[in-house]
Every structure is written in C-alpha cells, then in structure tokens.
Amino acid sequence: MNLFLKYMIPSCSCFATPSASKIVDIDPEQHPIQQFDPSEIKNLIFNTKTSSIIGQGGFSTVYLANLANPRAAAFKVHEPSQRLYKMFRQELDVLLSIRPHPNIVRLLGYSDNCGGESGVLVFEHVPNGTLHESLHRRTKFMLSWSQRMSIAYRLATALNYLHEECELPIIHGDIKASNVLLDDDKSPKLCDFGFARMGFSATVERSANPMMGSPGYVDPCYLRTGLVSKKSDVYSFGVLILELISGMEAFCDEKSRMLTAVMRPRLKEMAAEEIVDARLGGEYDRDEAVIMARIAGRCIGENPSLRPAMGEILELMRKDVPSAAFCRTPSGVKNT
Known part of the structure; x- marks a missing residue:
C-alpha cells in the first residue's frame, strides 16, 4: 500500500x-x-x-x-x-x-x-544552522571535543535507527555536515531525505535516480557499481567523523582535494597531533581521538562488507569513548 x-x-x-x-x-x-x-x-x-x-x-x-x-x-x-x-x-x-x-x-x-x-x-525549525557552518565558518563559539563526540554519537543513533529499527530499512543517501542541523544545545538533527531509499531491496538496489551523495562523502563503491546499501551511509559517516576530528572540509573546492585522501596516510601512523583540529588547542582526549580515527578508517574502507554496522559503531563508542557519556544525559537535563 x-x-x-x-x-x-x-x-x-x-x-x-x-x-x-x-x-x-x-x-x-x-x-x-x-x-x-x-x-x-x-x-x-x-x-x-x-x-x-x-x-x-x-x-x-x-x-x-x-x-x-x-x-x-x-x-x-x-x-x-x-x-x-x-x-x-x-x-x-x-x-x-x-x-x-x-x-x-x-x-x-x-x-x-x-x-x-x-x-x-x-x-x-532548528535554529543554530548546520554542522558545516559550525565547523568551517568563523563563529563565535567553536565546537569542543566533547560536543563533537556527542554529535557523532547522536548521529550514529539516528542512522542505526534508520537502518535497523524502522519498519523497512532506510538508507539516507546523503550524509554530510550541511545535512546536519544543530539545536540550541548543539544536539544534531539529520535532515534532507531527498536521496533516501526505503525497503529491503534497497540493500542491493541499482539506483535509477540522479546520483546520490555529495563530493567528498559519496561511497566510491557506489560510484563504481551504482549499488547502494547501508554501508554507503557508513562510508559517509566515516568521512563525517574525520571532519569532526580534524576540522577539515570533506572536499576542498580550491584544491579539488578530498579529506579521505589527506587523512588515509595519517590514519596509518595514528599520531593524534597529526589528525586532530589544531583549533582545539590540545583540549581533547588523545585515546579517544585514536579510537575515533580507527572507527573512521574502518568506515571508509574500500570493501563495503568489511565496514562496521552502525550498531557496532555505537557499541564501540559506548565502551571506549568516555566523552560519549556527554550524549546520554537524560532529556531536558543539561550538562555542566
């Protein structure tokens, strides 16, 4: 029906x-x-x-x-x-x-x-603009490390809900910083479902619509094959994690350079000072940065079948990223 x-x-x-x-x-x-x-x-x-x-x-x-x-x-x-x-x-x-x-x-x-x-x-109406604006435009307040981890965790819950908890699985198809709105508490809200796919067949569906995704975020496997799956969203989420960690844009128009190309060599070294946004002034947890970078590295792997599911990402963050506790404050209670 x-x-x-x-x-x-x-x-x-x-x-x-x-x-x-x-x-x-x-x-x-x-x-x-x-x-x-x-x-x-x-x-x-x-x-x-x-x-x-x-x-x-x-x-x-x-x-x-x-x-x-x-x-x-x-x-x-x-x-x-x-x-x-x-x-x-x-x-x-x-x-x-x-x-x-x-x-x-x-x-x-x-x-x-x-x-x-x-x-x-x-x-x-979500009043505080997009995550892209908060990360890449000069604003009065810069997102702290704990806020960035909160945003990553909350977006992971949203994607896990779409992939696993809806009546039919939903693939968003265009995960990117400009499709994440921020409310008064800097809590994220995923928006723009114009490229979304719904139904069990969406896990292996050849797209007949205009190309999904955005430069820097789109899954290379999708570009090669036209096949879209939950792991396409996982790839884009991995790019978004790198964006939150590094403060760099997913795609630089001026240099025609993708963030994944910049970060892949650094991810092999896993030196936190090489991957974390310098604007944080050292105010971050090094162990968390390494763990999140590893998660991102798995998300952007070339083989979609080896990428983690969103539920696994949530479990890893709950277990190994203490700042994720910032995200799980009961509704209506503000962190101090």
Missing part, C-alpha cells in the same frame, strides 16, 4: 481549519503530521511579513514562517516539474515512515497539489 494512503485518517483540527487539513497520525498525542491545503501554504509563506527565505537550491526553496499555533517552521517548496514531484513523493513516503527520533528533523506537515507538479514539506 502506498504510504501516502496508509497514514491518512479522517480530518480534524490541528494548526488550521478542519475543512482544509487532514492529520497523518504517527504519534496521536504528540506528533501529528498535518496535510495542508495549497492555499494555506500560500497564506503562511507568501502573504505574511514574518516569512523569509533561509535556503535555496536547484530543486527547492526553504522559507521560515510561523504556523498558526504560532510555531516557527521551515517550508521546503519544491520547484514545479514532474521529475522533482516524483522526488518529492519519494521523500514524503520515506518521512511518513519515520517515527519521531530526537536526532532526525521532524516532519510537521506537507502539501501535495495532486497535480503531479509540485509539493511542500514542512519541518520543525
């Missing part, structure tokens, strides 16, 4: 009038997903002085606007075309299958004009 139909239930009031909206019920008490009428979307993002553009790409534009409750939300408006509409429906089906997870950006609603041309996805 199409997931779009599977999760539809009778209309009721949430953020807008009952006649204009329906609820897709993932968690009846806390997490209703609203289906907006196109006219509601137009009023929310085009007929208000409080809306603004916060992101723009070749496929979509993202607006920040307030819902009627009021609550700030991000509206991802896809450009009209049949090809992009197909991608929108694919992303929507994946998102509707994901139950709320603290480290995956939450879908609040959507609008489908049913004309086969365009669609809108409405997400929670």
Whole structure:
C-alpha cells in the first residue's frame, strides 16, 4: 500500500481549519503530521511579513514562517516539474515512515497539489544552522571535543535507527555536515531525505535516480557499481567523523582535494597531533581521538562488507569513548 494512503485518517483540527487539513497520525498525542491545503501554504509563506527565505537550491526553496499555533517552521517548496514531484513523493513516503527520533528533523506537515507538479514539506525549525557552518565558518563559539563526540554519537543513533529499527530499512543517501542541523544545545538533527531509499531491496538496489551523495562523502563503491546499501551511509559517516576530528572540509573546492585522501596516510601512523583540529588547542582526549580515527578508517574502507554496522559503531563508542557519556544525559537535563 502506498504510504501516502496508509497514514491518512479522517480530518480534524490541528494548526488550521478542519475543512482544509487532514492529520497523518504517527504519534496521536504528540506528533501529528498535518496535510495542508495549497492555499494555506500560500497564506503562511507568501502573504505574511514574518516569512523569509533561509535556503535555496536547484530543486527547492526553504522559507521560515510561523504556523498558526504560532510555531516557527521551515517550508521546503519544491520547484514545479514532474521529475522533482516524483522526488518529492519519494521523500514524503520515506518521512511518513519515520517515527519521531530526537536526532532526525521532524516532519510537521506537507502539501501535495495532486497535480503531479509540485509539493511542500514542512519541518520543525532548528535554529543554530548546520554542522558545516559550525565547523568551517568563523563563529563565535567553536565546537569542543566533547560536543563533537556527542554529535557523532547522536548521529550514529539516528542512522542505526534508520537502518535497523524502522519498519523497512532506510538508507539516507546523503550524509554530510550541511545535512546536519544543530539545536540550541548543539544536539544534531539529520535532515534532507531527498536521496533516501526505503525497503529491503534497497540493500542491493541499482539506483535509477540522479546520483546520490555529495563530493567528498559519496561511497566510491557506489560510484563504481551504482549499488547502494547501508554501508554507503557508513562510508559517509566515516568521512563525517574525520571532519569532526580534524576540522577539515570533506572536499576542498580550491584544491579539488578530498579529506579521505589527506587523512588515509595519517590514519596509518595514528599520531593524534597529526589528525586532530589544531583549533582545539590540545583540549581533547588523545585515546579517544585514536579510537575515533580507527572507527573512521574502518568506515571508509574500500570493501563495503568489511565496514562496521552502525550498531557496532555505537557499541564501540559506548565502551571506549568516555566523552560519549556527554550524549546520554537524560532529556531536558543539561550538562555542566
């Protein structure tokens, strides 16, 4: 059954009038997903002085606007075309299958004009930009070692959830620092499921869609064979670990250089001072840095079958990376 139909239930009031909206019920008490009428979307993002553009790409534009409750939300408006509409429906089906997870950006609603041309996805607004911005742009506060380990651990829980705990396995397909949003506590939320694949067949599926992934993060095995698997996400996660450790970008446009090419020789030596971000000023745990570098090295191995599963990565971090304890503070309790 199409997931779009599977999760539809009778209309009721949430953020807008009952006649204009329906609820897709993932968690009846806390997490209703609203289906907006196109006219509601137009009023929310085009007929208000409080809306603004916060992101723009070749496929979509993202607006920040307030819902009627009021609550700030991000509206991802896809450009009209049949090809992009197909991608929108694919992303929507994946998102509707994901139950709320603290480290995956939450879908609040959507609008489908049913004309086969365009669609809108409405997400929670995550206020502190992306991990890429925090690591690579000059900001007032630099991420500490414990924060970086927290981010790695929490993202690993999100990926393990997608791979192993959803009703059908989900491959994200585009793990990268700019697809990780940070909230007020610097906790990460994985976003952008535009390249995601869902279902058991996705473990060995030859992609018929546009190329998945981003420069510096994409699995070389996928580039060679067209086959995508959970281990494709593991490879990209390994690159992200190296990025968190080193503070270097996954791909340098100016030098056309990939982080993996820079770090592989250093990983053989395992000298912490050679791989850890100098901006930390020595404020890091050397043993943890070596362990995390080893995990990253396994993730970016050429043979996908030898890469660790996300569950194994989580166990290694729980056992050998004490800073991961920073991540497991009960909800609502802040570390001091």
